[in-house]
Amino acid sequence: MIVELGHYSLVLALILAILQTVVPFVGVKTGDDRQVAMAPNLAFAVFAALAFSFTVLTWAYVTSDFSLLNVVENSHSQKPMLYKITGVWGNHEGSMMLWVLILALFGALVALFGSNLPPSLRAMVISVQGLIATAFTGFILFTSNPFERLSPAPFEGNDLNPILQDVGLAIHPPLLYLGYVGFSICFSFAIAALIEGRIDAAWARWVRPWTLAAWIFLTAGIAMGSYWAYYELGWGGWWFWDPVENASFMPWLAGTALLHSALVMEKREALKVWTVLLAILAFSLSLLGTFLVRSGVLTSVHAFATDPTRGVVILGILVFFIGGALILFALRSSSLSNGGMFHPISREGGLVLNNLVLTTATATVFVGTLYPLAVEAVTGEKISVGAPYFDATFVPLMVPLLLAVPFGPLLAWKRGDIYGAAQRLYVFAGIALVAGLVTLWFATGAPVLAAFGIAIGFWLLFGSFAEVWQKSGLPKAGLSKAAARLSGMPRSVWGTAFAHAGLGVAVLGIVSVSAFQQERVLRMSPGDSTELAGYVISFDNVEAREGPNFTEDVATFVVYRDSDPIATIAPAKRLYTARGMPTTEAGIHTTGFSQVYVALGDPVEGTDQIVVRLWWKPQVTLIWLGPVLMMIGGLFSLSDRRLRIGAPTPSAKRRETLAAAE
Amino acid sequence: MDVMRRLLLALTLVFATVGGAHAVTPDEILQDPALEQRARDISAKLRCLVCQNQSIDDSDAELAHDLRVIVRERIVQGDTNEQVMDYVVSRYGEFVLLQPRFSARNLLLWATPAIGLLLGGITMIFLFRSRRNLAPARLTSDEQERLAKIMSDSDTGDR
Numbered sequence: 001m002i003v004e005l006g007h008y009s010l011v012l013a014l015i016l017a018i019l020q021t022v023v024p025f026v027g028v029k030t031g032d033d034r035q036v037a038m039a040p041n042l043a044f045a046v047f048a049a050l051a052f053s054f055t056v057l058t059w060a061y062v063t064s065d066f067s068l069l070n071v072v073e074n075s076h077s078q079k080p081m082l083y084k085i086t087g088v089w090g091n092h093e094g095s096m097m098l099w100v101l102i103l104a105l106f107g108a109l110v111a112l113f114g115s116n117l118p119p120s121l122r123a124m125v126i127s128v129q130g131l132i133a134t135a136f137t138g139f140i141l142f143t144s145n146p147f148e149r150l151s152p153a154p155f156e157g158n159d160l161n162p163i164l165q166d167v168g169l170a171i172h173p174p175l176l177y178l179g180y181v182g183f184s185i186c187f188s189f190a191i192a193a194l195i196e197g198r199i200d201a202a203w204a205r206w207v208r209p210w211t212l213a214a215w216i217f218l219t220a221g222i223a224m225g226s227y228w229a230y231y232e233l234g235w236g237g238w239w240f241w242d243p244v245e246n247a248s249f250m251p252w253l254a255g256t257a258l259l260h261s262a263l264v265m266e267k268r269e270a271l272k273v274w275t276v277l278l279a280i281l282a283f284s285l286s287l288l289g290t291f292l293v294r295s296g297v298l299t300s301v302h303a304f305a306t307d308p309t310r311g312v313v314i315l316g317i318l319v320f321f322i323g324g325a326l327i328l329f330a331l332r333s334s335s336l337s338n339g340g341m342f343h344p345i346s347r348e349g350g351l352v353l354n355n356l357v358l359t360t361a362t363a364t365v366f367v368g369t370l371y372p373l374a375v376e377a378v379t380g381e382k383i384s385v386g387a388p389y390f391d392a393t394f395v396p397l398m399v400p401l402l403l404a405v406p407f408g409p410l411l412a413w414k415r416g417d418i419y420g421a422a423q424r425l426y427v428f429a430g431i432a433l434v435a436g437l438v439t440l441w442f443a444t445g446a447p448v449l450a451a452f453g454i455a456i457g458f459w460l461l462f463g464s465f466a467e468v469w470q471k472s473g474l475p476k477a478g479l480s481k482a483a484a485r486l487s488g489m490p491r492s493v494w495g496t497a498f499a500h501a502g503l504g505v506a507v508l509g510i511v512s513v514s515a516f517q518q519e520r521v522l523r524m525s526p527g528d529s530t531e532l533a534g535y536v537i538s539f540d541n542v543e544a545r546e547g548p549n550f551t552e553d554v555a556t557f558v559v560y561r562d563s564d565p566i567a568t569i570a571p572a573k574r575l576y577t578a579r580g581m582p583t584t585e586a587g588i589h590t591t592g593f594s595q596v597y598v599a600l601g602d603p604v605e606g607t608d609q610i611v612v613r614l615w616w617k618p619q620v621t622l623i624w625l626g627p628v629l630m631m632i633g634g635l636f637s638l639s640d641r642r643l644r645i646g647a648p649t650p651s652a653k654r655r656e657t658l659a660a661a662e
Numbered sequence: 663m664d665v666m667r668r669l670l671l672a673l674t675l676v677f678a679t680v681g682g683a684h685a686v687t688p689d690e691i692l693q694d695p696a697l698e699q700r701a702r703d704i705s706a707k708l709r710c711l712v713c714q715n716q717s718i719d720d721s722d723a724e725l726a727h728d729l730r731v732i733v734r735e736r737i738v739q740g741d742t743n744e745q746v747m748d749y750v751v752s753r754y755g756e757f758v759l760l761q762p763r764f765s766a767r768n769l770l771l772w773a774t775p776a777i778g779l780l781l782g783g784i785t786m787i788f789l790f791r792s793r794r795n796l797a798p799a800r801l802t803s804d805e806q807e808r809l810a811k812i813m814s815d816s817d818t819g820d821r
Contacts, residue, residue, distance in 0.1 A: 360782060396775075
C-alpha cells in the first residue's frame with residue numbers, strides 16, 4: 001500500500017513539475033503577477049512529492065520488501081542497515097531518483113533564498129528548473145520505474161554489488177549529484193537571462209554563490225570517489241582517466257572556468273556572453289555525464305544498441321536541452337552588450353587565460369572520452385584512448401596555467417603591472433627553486449621532471465598567499481597592525497589563497513606518488529618479512545572470519561621501524577555469499593602524509609604462501625588534502641560579505657536622482 | 663564476429679566485477695630490474711582486451727597475464743620497446759594501445775589541445791584588437807545635458 005503511495009507521489013511530482021514549467025512562464029510572458037507568485041510554491045510542492053516518493057523507496061529497502069523488483073535486484077535481508085539505505089542509489093533506477101530529488105531540492109532552494117531576485121527572473125529560473133524536472137521524472141516513470149512490482153515475491157534478494165558495499169557509496173554519489181545537478185541552477189539562470197534578454201553584473205552576483213556551492217560539492221564528490229577507488233579497488237591507483245571519471249571531471253573543469261569568468265563579469269561587466277555560454281556548458285557536460293554513465297554506451301556502442309530505450313530517451317533529453325540552449329544562445333546572445341575594456345596584462349587578462357586553458361582541457365578530455373565511440377560508429381574499428389593519452393595531453397596543457405596562477409591575484413583590474421607582480425613573487429620563486437633542487441639532491445636519480453613538479457607544487461602552495469602577505473604589510477607593518485589588516489580583509493581573498501594553495505598541495509601529492517612510490521610484489525608465508533622504504537613489514541598470520549553477509553580471510557602484517565613495531569595492517573580477501581563474488585580489502589597504514597598500502601593476492605597452491613603486494617606511497621594523502629583545501633577556499637568565498645548581502649540595491653537617494661534625470 | 667563480441671562482453675562483465683586487481687605476479691617478474699621496469703612501462707600502455715579501461719599492468723585477467731608474459735619474453739629476446747609494441751599490435755590490432763598512434767584517423771584526437779588553444783588565442787587577440795580600435799563613443803549633446811543635470815543635482819543634493 002505504502003509503495004503505491006510512493007508511486008502515486010512520483011506521478012504527482014511529474015504533473016506538478018509540468019505546472020512548475022508552464023505557470024511561471026506564462027505568468028512572466030502575460031505579466032500576470034499571480035501566476036508569477038505561484039512559482040516558489042510549485043517548486044516546494046515538486047520537492048515535497050519527490051521527497052515522499054524517495055522516502056517510500058528507501059522504506060522498501062529498509063524493510064526488505066521483495067515484492068519490488070528493484071529491491072530484489074539490489075538488496076538482501078542480511079545486508080547491514082547502512083548498505084540497505086545506500087543501496088537505494090546503488091543502481092540505475094534509484095540513482096535517477098536521487099538525481100531528480102536533488103534537482104527539485106535546488107529548485108526549492110532558489111524559491112526559498114531567491115527573495116532578493118526580481119520576481120520575473122526568479123519565476124523564469126524556477127520554470128526552467130521545472131522543465132528539467134519534468135524531463136527526468138518522466139524518464140524515471142516511463143523507462144526506469146523503481147516501483148515496479150514482482151509477483152510472486154521471492155524470499156530473498158540478489159544483494160548489492162559487493163564493491164558498492166562501502167561507506168563510499170553513502171557519501172560519493174550524493175556529493176557528486178549535489179555538484180552535477182547544482183550546475184542546473186547556473187543553466188536555468190543563463191536560460192532565463194537569454195529569454196529575458198537582460199543580463200548584468202547583478203546577474204553574475206546571483207549566479208556565483210550557486211556556482212560556488214555546486215563546485216564545492218563536485219570537488220568533494222570527485223576527491224571522495226578518487227579515495228574510494230584507491231582503497232577499494234586494491235591496486236593503489238587513485239585516478240584512471242576512466243570515462244566514468246571523465247564524465248564528472250568535465251563539468252568540474254567547466255565549472256571552475258565558470259567560477260572565474262563570473263568573477264570578471266561581476267566586477268567589470270565584461271565576458272558576459274562567454275559566461276552565459278560557460279553556464280550552459282557546465283550543466284550540458286553534467287547531462288552528458290549522466291547519459292554516458294546511465295545509457296551503457298561506455299561498455300560498447302553495441303551494448304547501447306541492444307537495449308536502446310533508456311539510452312535513446314536520455315540522448316533525446318540531452319539533445320533537447322543542450323541543443324535548445326545553444327540555439328537560444330545563438331539567437332539571443334548578440335543582444336547582450338559587452339562592457340568593461342581591459343588590457344591583456346590585467347586581472348581580467350589572467351582570468352581569460354585561465355578560461356582558455358580550462359576550456360581547452362575540457363575539450364581535450366571530451367574528445368578523448370568520446371573518440372573511441374565516434375571512431376567505432378563511423379568506421380566500425382575499435383580503438384582505445386586511455387591514461388597515457390590523457391597524461392600526454394592534459395598535463396602539458398595545465399603546466400603553463402599552474403605557473404601563471406600566483407600572478408593572477410597580484411594583477412590589478414583593467415591594467416596590471418606584470419613586473420611589479422614578479423617582484424613581489426621572487427621570494428616564492430626562490431622557495432620553489434630550492435624545493436626542486438632539494439628533490440634532485442636527496443632523491444638520487446630522481447627524474448628532472450619530478451623535481452620540476454615538486455617546484456611547481458611549492459610555487460603554488462606559497463605563491464598563492466602572496467596577495468595575503470602583501471596586504472598584511474609584513475614584515476614592515478608589525479604584527480598587531482598586520483593582524484588587524486588580515487582580519488579586515490575580504491574573505492574572498494582568503495578563499496582565492498586557500499583554493500590555489502590546495503591546487504599546489506594536490507600537485508605535490510601527485511608528483512610525489514608518481515615519481516617516488518615503491519612497490520614489492522612477492523610470495524610470503526606466515527612468519528616472513530620484507531623491507532620497504534626503510535620499514536620492515538612482517539606477515540604474521542591469516543585468520544578466517546565471518547561478516548554479516550560475507551566470509552573473509554584476514555591477514556595480519558606488522559610494520560617495524562628500527563625493530564620497534566609501529567603499526568598493524570589487516571588486509572583481507574572477502575567472499576560475498578549471495579553473489580559468490582570475491583573482493584580485496586586493502587590494508588592501509590598512514591604515517592604523516594604517506595601511506596603503507598598492502599593488498600592480498602591469490603594463495604599459491606600446495607603451499608602456505610600467498611601473493612602479497614606492498615606499496616610505499618609517499619605523501620599520497622596530499623592528493624585528497626589538496627581538494628579539501630580547495631573546498632575550504634570555496635567556503636571562504638561563499639561566506640564573503642558581498643555574496644551574503646546579495647545584489648546591491650541603489651540607495652533611495654540615488655534612485656531619486658536617477659528618476660529625476662530621466 | 664558478433665558471437666565473439668558477445669563473448670568478450672560477457673567476459674568483460676565477469677572480470678570487471680571480480681574486485682581487486684592482482685596484476686603482476688611474483689613468477690612473472692624478470693630478474694634484471696632494468697628490463698622489468700621496461701616491461702612495466704610497456705604494460706601500462708597496453709590495454710587488457712577483456713577489461714574496461716584497464717592496462718594489462720593493472721589487470722588480473724588471464725589474457726592480461728598472457729600478454730605480460732609475451733612482453734617480457736620479447737624484451738628478454740632483445741626487442742626494443744617499439745618492437746615489442748609493434749609485435750603486440752600486429753597480433754591484437756590497434757585496440758590494444760591505450761595511447762592511439764598518430765595517424766590520419768586520430769588526427770582530431772591529437773590535434774584537439776592545439777586547436778583549442780589556437781582558436782581561443784585567435785579569438786582573444788581579435789577581441790583585444792577590435793577593442794583597442796573602438797575608442798569610447800563621444801557623448802551626444804542629449805547625454806551631455808543629462809550628465810550636467812545629474813552632476814549639478816548631486817552637487818547640491820548629496821551634501
